[in-house]
Amino acid sequence: MSKEDAFRNLIAHCKEYGFIFQSSEIYDGLSAVYDYGQNGVELKNNIRKYWWDSMILLNENVVGLDSAIFMHPKTWKASGHLDAFNDPLIDNKDSKKRYRADDLIEEHMEKLENKIDREVEKAKKRFGASFDEKMFRDTNPRVIANREKIDSLNGRFVKAMNNNDLAELKQIILDYEITCPVSGTRNWTDVRQFNLMFATEMGSTADGAMKIYLRPETAQGIFVNYINVQKTGRMKLPFGIAQIGKAFRNEIVARQFIFRMREFEQMEMQYFIKPGTENEWFDHWKNVRMKWHKALGLGDDNYRFHDHEKLAHYASAATDIEFNFPFGFREVEGIHSRTDFDLGQHQKFSGKKLQYFDPETNESFVPYVVETSLGLDRIFLQIISAAYHEEEIQKEDGSTDSRVVFNLPPVLAPVKLAVLPLVKKDGLPEISRRIMDDLKYDFNCQYEEKDSIGRRYRRQDAIGTPYCITIDHQTKEDNTVTIRYRDTMEQERVNVRQLRNIISEKVDMSSFLRKLDHD
């Protein structure tokens, strides 16, 4: 099955099993806005907890915050978002479709990279074991020609983006004969800047109303509270403030399901440091965050860093952690060295001192900041796309069957165990209820007695439940049950008293964090 088909199936699966619904679906939906259903919200909460606990519990000097979505409009003037939080947009006059000019150029570069990769794959097959990939890449004329094209295109692109040169962006699109994916033509409008912030009004009378914005990042809520937290928490540098919350961006092109949304959630941490230590802390948080991702067990090869060449208006260094989504490597988290830009700007615009007094040197200064910024919806998509599998199963009688299984990291699974009486009689439901009543305080359990046991297993596989417990007639005699493991489908007979330990070993957040901290 192609990656596109698998991705389409994943989206349908998310709806069928209560993970993600289109917002306002009964009114035909709202573009790039989604709701999380009964299983989605559990998975999302578990991801949230993994992030929050790893920040707050594992770092004595990181504290939390929950700031408001609405902020004083001057915030966005100071932060630069009013003037610079723009995307360059371009329309195709034939298809009437709107694109981000930078996306069109980046996609073109990706196509050229793919051409090179295909050339290498072909040669690999032709030459077999004697193939020297490096030599081939260095000497093959077609590879060299495409590499040169990419390098020169990238050079022009980075320069144009850094200089906000919209005419040059359009010229690049024309020079490289980039066509509209829908109409196939090169009939483009000029490139224009488009501010991504949503605006609304606060106040009850028309003339007294104030134009305010839905925050496009949670970070500014942290910056404007820097002095509150530092003073009331008696925090010493370096220290961090972590926050999880909604952010809003009027994305020009919103696609790939929950990858790029107009309303989404961020998990951000601003780490306040002494000027001059930013490189050290930037490297530190890069490593810590990559380790956090890899601990999820989604495959180390699926991650890479991508250093920014075009820096955001606030950054002195920036890298993305990218994950191999079904549509290629894409950003899931940004790590940015933001210097004293934000605090400096808020100090200037508010007239309030946002400085730190260092008792060791008797000096006051505006702290520097390194931030880690992860999209909660994006990591949700990363996890479900890595976990979704359609499998052929060989049955004992030689026939085959199929199942859809979500191999979610057990610690994040929405339901940790299903409690299933083999039949709806002979006292088995009552015993099952007693087991569930005992375990429900520790784990999210689900009780199911309808349909054959096989169908119930399939339903639990489809939502990623790592353990199914089956209560049968033998349970009445010796207090044992069968435990079935989602990934291997193996079954084992265990005593009811062992259940809590077996299950906690894989699903307990504190054990998971302990491993993360000590590895």
Ligand code: GAP
């Ligand atoms: N405070 C820095 C900041 O907001 P960003 O790179 O613009 O940096 C950080 O965003 C993260 O937020 C991204 O890596 C991504 O995971 C998530 N994100 C950004 N825009 C998004 C969108 N439209 N939909 C879903 N997630 C988004």
